[in-house]
Amino acid sequence: MEKNIIRIRQWLKENRARGARLLQILVRENSTRGNESSTQAILIEKCRQLGLDLDIWEIDAEELKNHPAYCCDRQSFEGSPNLVAVLKGTGGGKSMILNGHIDVVPVGDEKSWEHDAFSGKIECGKLFGRGSTDMKGGIAAMLMAIESLIACGIKLKGDCIFQSVIEEESGGAGTLAAVLRGYRADGAIIPEPTNMKVFPKQQGSMWFRITVIGRAAHGGTRYEGVSAIEKSVMVIERLQKLEKDRNAKITDPLFAKIPIPIPINIGKVSSGQWPSSVPDLATIEGRMGVSPDESIQAAQKEMEACLQEMNEQDEWFREHPLAIEWFGGRWLPGSLEVDHALMTELSNSFVEVLEKSPIIEASPWGTDGGILSTVGNTPVVIFGPGITEMAHDANEYIQLEDVFVASEVIALTLMRWCEISE
């Protein structure tokens, strides 16, 4: 083992330029939703060269649409293939899924970017571009780990299943399709941008829209109307209280350093059309965080009960009840015991490479780990080289050093988990 570790380390050191180049060409391709194919093509060719068994398919929306975990507003996935590439083991070891998503969020305001958003520019050890951190850096780290094993002639007993999926940013249809196609394993690593922290638990989340009804009137006689804005303030304050109550119940030490473990974020409020009219309608849209230890449904019921209480206690709401709609994105929470063998092997590998213990926390956002663990019954750890704060931001970048370190940690974990075939 010790010898193999040294060989892996050596190979990764010698192939840094190669790894940086792979990440660069991945980042230079725009793989926003609907445009994933050219980036997938690069990965397909890479995996073909590595001699992996390829499975490339387009998701059939018809097949998935009735699954309870399916949450997607896309009509067709034509031209946006999912990719699974398997490094077959010799048999007898545990299998491992290495999962990453190839879709990236939109560029946003281009004027906020210093370089072109898909430049892949390297400066002072940083590689810039949309997707560099979230999460093409993680994908490159996984592939470099696999390549290092192959290059060093190390054979694994268990299968290593590399996945490059679409649709993570929009609710996880890509990973759900892979799970339903049969891809499950004894463990999985998803190298989302964790700042090299290890997340055995992930916050789930979903979007809500609350409709608040008022009664219109002229602003000069506003007492004849009922302001949907004033009523919305009541709702906002009630949601703030709900957030406080829900978070007070979180005792998991993994959340100890997180100010609000499962936030209720009010992201959008829209009401009224005319300054001198009393608004008769307001909509409040937001994102509700879901604890790793509760279900999406339980969290939804808690918020619904809150609104129901308001509908019973407030005279106006009794006649004009608040309505809630769970729309758009939804990300299942995920949870793995901190002492699970996968955590142990990953932590040991981390210590081996970095000579210190990893920071273990719960993630503040959902990942495809929710679907993989809940639907796919696969133990999942989130650990990756990207910078949490840079995800979705302008001037997104990644530290290349972290990509190679993560690569080494993943390679060592694969050797420990899948076992080496002598």
Place this chain on the structure above:
Amino acid sequence: MEKNIIRIRQWLKENRARGARLLQILVRENSTRGNESSTQAILIEKCRQLGLDLDIWEIDAEELKNHPAYCCDRQSFEGSPNLVAVLKGTGGGKSMILNGHIDVVPVGDEKSWEHDAFSGKIECGKLFGRGSTDMKGGIAAMLMAIESLIACGIKLKGDCIFQSVIEEESGGAGTLAAVLRGYRADGAIIPEPTNMKVFPKQQGSMWFRITVIGRAAHGGTRYEGVSAIEKSVMVIERLQKLEKDRNAKITDPLFAKIPIPIPINIGKVSSGQWPSSVPDLATIEGRMGVSPDESIQAAQKEMEACLQEMNEQDEWFREHPLAIEWFGGRWLPGSLEVDHALMTELSNSFVEVLEKSPIIEASPWGTDGGILSTVGNTPVVIFGPGITEMAHDANEYIQLEDVFVASEVIALTLMRWCEISE
């Protein structure tokens, strides 16, 4: 005098059909902003037949634009004439302006109207259509009053100056132009829809837009951001307190029956673009009521001081101050002493016709009376036959009976105010 009153009453009774027909053809013309000319043409022809001295002109925006009371987003008034028609007195009496606006607000949702919005349909003594109440009914009442005097051969000593102006609904450029053209008088009646109440005082108003800055963040780590929505709730609550404080200072008995004499109406709130992001910007738009006893500027200063206080006391606002903009509509307040001679003469006429005292209140909205009294230095009373609640509403109508009663009250007031030349 007694004899003249009887003759006027008799003539009005005999000419009800004539008055209803006049109002009907006025309502059947769409005189929304920019489309006033065909309705003005009917009035011009009517005034010509009555033998009044006509003054018809298009407002010159260039001439008005630097006047402090000018508040208008219209570039040109071409094709939308103002009309002033004078019944010259024999000399020696007090002059009276009878002012009405010919512009009407948009129809709104046509599906909400039972009949065509410009039907002029008469059913059970009600005449339906946009503008019937606000305020073509008042214009018809004024013209019938003038016609009754002429028809009965009653000559006035003072001038009676009939005005049909444009732009009242958009800030009063029509009346301002008439004032600056030289039309001032010893008194004025504006028959806006008061439910036959008498309003010596009128609430002024103006629009504001407050910009609230936040700091964006991912909803899952919302504690890293500053929500522009949460900050807006603070602003809304502060404005509610300001409204309370301002109204607590109102002691005028004319406001005794009005729950909120000078409301601050928050008509529009808009913040955020994405449910799972912390919003970094919010705008709050509304209408601030102005007391008849204060100036627009004083009211503005009071709200600005409030925001200034928040900008000093709140840590976030100190770095990211609230900004206020006074945009769009602005209506000057108006105020006349309750014991002014014009009030006395109008009240006496009211008692003469209706055998009861009028209800005297302050108006919950601004009228052209603000400009006429403040800029034109002309004492103004608002009194008219329209139905306050129907103004700007779908299925707007007016009770024809009220039009004729208001006509008689106006005719009697003219005889008392301008005096009869024997």
